[in-house]
Each structure stands twice: as structure tokens, then as C-alpha cells.
Amino acid sequence: xxxxxxxxxxxxxxxSILDSCKILHLGLSDDGQPYVVPLNYGYTLENxxxxxxxxxxxxxxxxxxxxxxxxxxFAMECDAVPFEGKVACQYGMSYKSLMGMGEAKIVTxxxxxxxxxxxxxxxxxxxxxxxxxxxxxxxxxxKITVERxxxxxxxxxxxxxx
Numbered sequence: 001x002x003x004x005x006x007x008x009x010x011x012x013x014x015x016s017i018l019d020s021c022k023i024l025h026l027g028l029s030d031d032g033q034p035y036v037v038p039l040n041y042g043y044t045l046e047n048x049x050x051x052x053x054x055x056x057x058x059x060x061x062x063x064x065x066x067x068x069x070x071x072x073x074f075a076m077e078c079d080a081v082p083f084e085g086k087v088a089c090q091y092g093m094s095y096k097s098l099m100g101m102g103e104a105k106i107v108t109x110x111x112x113x114x115x116x117x118x119x120x121x122x123x124x125x126x127x128x129x130x131x132x133x134x135x136x137x138x139x140x141x142x143k144i145t146v147e148r149x150x151x152x153x154x155x156x157x158x159x160x161x162x
Contacts, residue, residue: 007152009151017076017151018045018098018123021076021078023040024054024076026104029069029071035062039054040055042116042122050149053107053120055117055139060140063106063142072103077095081093083156092154100147100150102145103147104144105143107142110133114131114133116143117129
């Protein structure tokens, strides 16, 4: 990270970003061609180890790409607020973000899919949901085991206590 003063290492603050963001931009590579898709997500963060769960239809391009190349990257941002300056180069955007890379796999085990969908819904809504076998049979679940990630924030000018 180039600007170390913007780096976030506190796990509570990282969890706050994960809870505030609602869309993960998943980056895939299909034979050297980049492909990015925005998705809802659920996550677990335990002792700094981050895992994401994503879901979607039972077929599609992203699953084909993951099967051929499970290496992925991701990015998310929240709390974006534009600000002005006296000159053009003083304009900007305050934000919090998290990005990283890891390995994706398509979950096939029914019990793991049920747990993953419960985690996803809890992350997105704050509510607990249970899923039966019929419900999990009509969706695919992607598990991303994150190998490394970084978080950062850019506060509004003059507001460096955030």
C-alpha cells in the first residue's frame, strides 16, 4: 500500500467495512481476459482469516471461468462521499475499501451450501434464515478462501480521526 496512513489493520474496523458494504466486485480471468461481476456476499472473519460466500443461478459464465481458473480478486467500497477543493486536484472522494485475492470453489456439499447461504443472508440483512435441501438445490454457492487482503480509508479533509 503506497499511502500507509490510509491503511486499516484493526479487525473491528475491517469488520465494519465488511458489514457496511453490500456488493463485492469479483474479478476473474478467462484465458487472460479480465471479467468482473458485482455480487452480494456473506463472510466469516475469524482471527484475521477471511472467507466470502457468493451465490447465483445454477449455470453461468462465472462458474465456467472459476472451473478453469479458480484464482480470483475482489474489491468493495463503502461510505463514499465526494468533497470539493479550491482547485481541481483538491477535489476527491472519502471512502473505506477492502480488496484482495484468493481461490474460489463451487460448493457442492448440501450442508455447506446451507451454512453458506445462512451466512450470506445474515451478512446482507442482519437476520437469521434456514435453508432446506430444495432451496439450496436451485442455486450455486461460491466459496472464496482469501489469501491476502488489505483495507484502507480516506477521510474527509480535516477529519482525520475517522
